[in-house]
Amino acid sequence: MVAPALYRHPTRSELIDLAAAEGHDADIPSNIGSLPEDSRHTTRPSISLHEENNHAAAREKDVEGGAKPGSISSTNEAEEEPDNDPDVVDFDGPDDPENPLNWRATKKWGMVALISAITFLTPLASSQFAPGVPDVMRDFHSTDQMLEGFMVSVYVLGFAFGPLIIAPLSEMYGRLPLYHSCNFFFIVFTIAAAVASNMDMFIIFRFFMGCFGGAPMVLGGGTIADLIPREQRGTAMAVWMMGPTIGPCVGPIIGGFLTVAKGWRWNFWFVAIVAGAFFIMSLLLMSETSGVIILQRKTNRLRAETGNMKLRSKLDSGLSPTDLFKFSIIRPTKMLFLSAICFAISLYIAITYAYLYILFTTFTAVFTKQYGWHGGIMGLSFLGLGVGSLVGQFIYIHYGNKIVNRHIQRGDFRPEHRLYVMTIGGFFIPIGLFMYGWSVHFHTHYMVPIAATGLIGFGLLMTFMPATTYLVDVFTIHAASAMAASTVLRSLAAAIIPLSSQTMYERLGYGWGNSLLGFIALALVPIPFLFIKFGERIRASSTVKL
Structure with a gap:
């Protein structure tokens, strides 16, 4: 089926919540659609004409409009049925097995658990070796106090720049390639930091650890939103959020004892080993969850099967x-x-x-x-x-x-x-x-x-x-x-x-x-x-x- 009957149209608040969880603005499509910037897209979720006119005017004037009283509730949001365009490719109704929301529970929650674990590990790595900083300074023959602090915080500098590139790439190529590539390079640069022979190398490798280590924090919320229905999402998001909030505080507790037992380099070997195990598990267990990418693949498949090159994904933003x-x-x-x-x-x-x-x-x-x-x-x-x-x-x-x-x-x-x-x-x-x-x-x-x-x-x-x-x-x-x-x-x-x-x-x-x-x-x-x-x-x- 190419253009199935609409089974439940998303409300404006649902579109905004899902887009925020996925880490992109709501004018870029998520699994259930987008709020368009203009009328050039023919396939979009509809809102009431009054609401859309007000919304368009607000975009021209104000991006700080915020929620007006009662706007969180979606019960009064008018919904229109869009025209059924036979050239628009959508999921085949509410029970389509290609829709990540319909995957079996063990697969969905297994992915959530794995993503939450990775999201806990990478922030943990930001501070785990902090108790071993004096040993690093001694091994690299440095007494520069600025470097002593920078070797810890440079990881967070990577958090600032990596997500700016990772986010748009995930919109173009999907979440899964970014998970796999970033996990791989995170392991590579973690091992490089473990074997670094001077301070310059160590700091550079720490920076790139942060750049690639930020991927699960950029992608994780969107993946959970892809898999778990809105009404069941709170628990999964709470567990996932523990990574960036608690991970940096737990890391040094592990690092303090590991540094004494095996030396400061083993903090990085520990992270690399655990990240490697997670990487192998992700290769075996994770699948693409982005509705934008899934529907685009379906569109490409149907174009090849039918020869109809006018087919387009419902979530194609253009x-x-x-x-x-x-x-x-x-x-x-x-x-x-x-x-x-x-x-x-x-x-x-x-x-x-x-x-x-x-x-x-x-x-x-x-x-x-x-x-x-x-x-x-x-x-x-x-x-x-x-x-x-x-x-x-x-x-x-x-x-x-x-x-x-x-x-x-x-x-x-x-x-x-x-x-x-x-x-x-x-x-x-x-x-x-x-x-x-x-x-x-x-x-x-x-x-x-x-x-x-x-x-x-x-x-x-x-x-x-x-x-x-x-x-x-x-x-x-x-x-x-x-x-x-x-x-x-x-x-x-x-x-x-x-x-x-x-x-x-x-x-x-x-x-x-x-x-x-x-x-x-x-x-x-x-x-x-x-x-x-x-x-x-x-x-x-x-x-x-x-």
């Missing part, structure tokens, strides 16, 4: 590779520098995320000099961050969703309701920094600074998660570009700011050094309060054009 790269790079740049909301929220995330890597790059020196810790026990100094982050994630999921659902039921939901949790979480970061700095300065019991870093980890998650979802709700069809802008700024800050951390501590001491970070974090606290009060007015007066 976008050239140049357009895809433009949307991936130019849009986020414009949004970052021209949108007050995007810039302020991204700046908040970037600075607080940089604090995480300041701690990663200095924990070893702090607990060695102040508490005399050595050997494998050094990895336990990261335990507070890990536990605090984990608690923060669970509390946000529970209370953040509870607050939002309450407003959705009332019909008065605004994107700013996402920020209520952030207003609380923001205070934990400066409190934790003050407590950490002065407890280390006065040599209090080691549990005090570890508990303080738990507060920091808790605050980081309680600001990072609501800020990210706020960007999705504010920018709707351009949510992926907003998140890409935030990711680039966050990664650049996490790679560059920690370079001066050792010098800061030498000149100011641990007490005043961390107090300086705390005062900066305290100055950022009003941002969510301001947007709760004025965010809707700012969005209404926005003139950002893409």
Whole structure:
């Protein structure tokens, strides 16, 4: 069947949610269609004429329109049946076995588990060898403190640049080739880092580890959205999100004991071995899930069988590779520098995320000099961050969703309701920094600074998660570009700011050094309060054009 009867038409909110999960803007097709930029595409999901006219006008004037009261609910969204064009290739009804949503449960959840495991490993590799940094410096005969921090944070610099290329390539060639190629090169550069013979080689290989290691974070959300129905997706997304949030905090705990037992190079051999096992499993178990690619292959097959060259995929966007790269790079740049909301929220995330890597790059020196810790026990100094982050994630999921659902039921939901949790979480970061700095300065019991870093980890998650979802709700069809802008700024800050951390501590001491970070974090606290009060007015007066 080429043009089957429409079995259930997607609503605007479903299209936006799925596109955000897949990591692209909603004017680029996902498995259920797209919200078009103009009328040149004949195959598109339809929305009400009134809604589409308003939406088109908003695109010309404003990309910060956000969700209006009640707009999260799709019950009032008008839907039209599109014309059945015999030349349009679609899935053959709701039970088509080619549709990833209809695959058997064991295959779907097996892929989700594998993707979540890979997404946990690559962020874990960003910080696992942190306890072994002094050994690396000794082996490479370096005393440069800037390099000492940069060898850890350069991995995150790769996170900034790799996804900008990976995202548009996945739209052109599908998710599976990008998973396999990026996993392969991640293993290659991990092994290269393990055998590096000088500092320059090591840093370059770490950078490329980050570039390719970012692939599962770019592709994972979309794959889960391809496989799991919307109403069952929450658990899978929560498990998958633990990778980038908890992985960097768990890595050093493993690395501390592994460095003592086998040397710092074995941190990389460990990652390469596990990644190699995941790579083999992915070759055997993973299949292409992108509806765009599946339907394009079906179209090509039917063209060859029927000779009808007019056949076209329902999800064909007609976008050239140049357009895809433009949307991936130019849009986020414009949004970052021209949108007050995007810039302020991204700046908040970037600075607080940089604090995480300041701690990663200095924990070893702090607990060695102040508490005399050595050997494998050094990895336990990261335990507070890990536990605090984990608690923060669970509390946000529970209370953040509870607050939002309450407003959705009332019909008065605004994107700013996402920020209520952030207003609380923001205070934990400066409190934790003050407590950490002065407890280390006065040599209090080691549990005090570890508990303080738990507060920091808790605050980081309680600001990072609501800020990210706020960007999705504010920018709707351009949510992926907003998140890409935030990711680039966050990664650049996490790679560059920690370079001066050792010098800061030498000149100011641990007490005043961390107090300086705390005062900066305290100055950022009003941002969510301001947007709760004025965010809707700012969005209404926005003139950002893409």
